[in-house]
Amino acid sequence: MESIKEKLQEYINTGDDKLLKLLYAVAKEYTHxxxxxxxxxxxxxxxxxxxxxxxASKGYNWTEAKKLIIGDKKINEL
Incomplete structure (x- = not known):
């Protein structure tokens, strides 16, 4: 009986580019x-x-951010 590693290696050896890319993506995501x-x-x-x-980018303190989030203020009002 073939092991999973042997079966997977066979798929890798005989697979097309689409299968290889898919296997690679799964392995990369799994080990990320x-x-x-x-x-x-x-x-x-x-x-x-x-x-x-x-x-170049405006930042907001927590009080200002909270007002923006709950809708008490608009950005141009701060």
């Missing part, structure tokens, strides 16, 4: 550590940080 940020996520955070420090 969710506590780590991807490079694109880090780049996005860096960009937002720079925009905030340069003044």
């Amino acid at each position: 550590n969710e506590d780590e940020l991807r490079d694109d996520q880090i780049a996005e955070l860096d960009m937002r940080r720079e925009r905030s420090f340069s003044g």
Whole structure:
């Protein structure tokens, strides 16, 4: 009786690109550590940080954010 690893290896050896990409995606997602940020996520955070420090992006303190969330204020009123 063939083991799962042997069967999977056979699929890999005989599979087309579509199957290989699917198996790769599943394996990558399964082994992905969710506590780590991807490079694109880090780049996005860096960009937002720079925009905030340069003044290109307006930030809100908790009181202002809460008013926006519950609808007591509009952004242009703050």
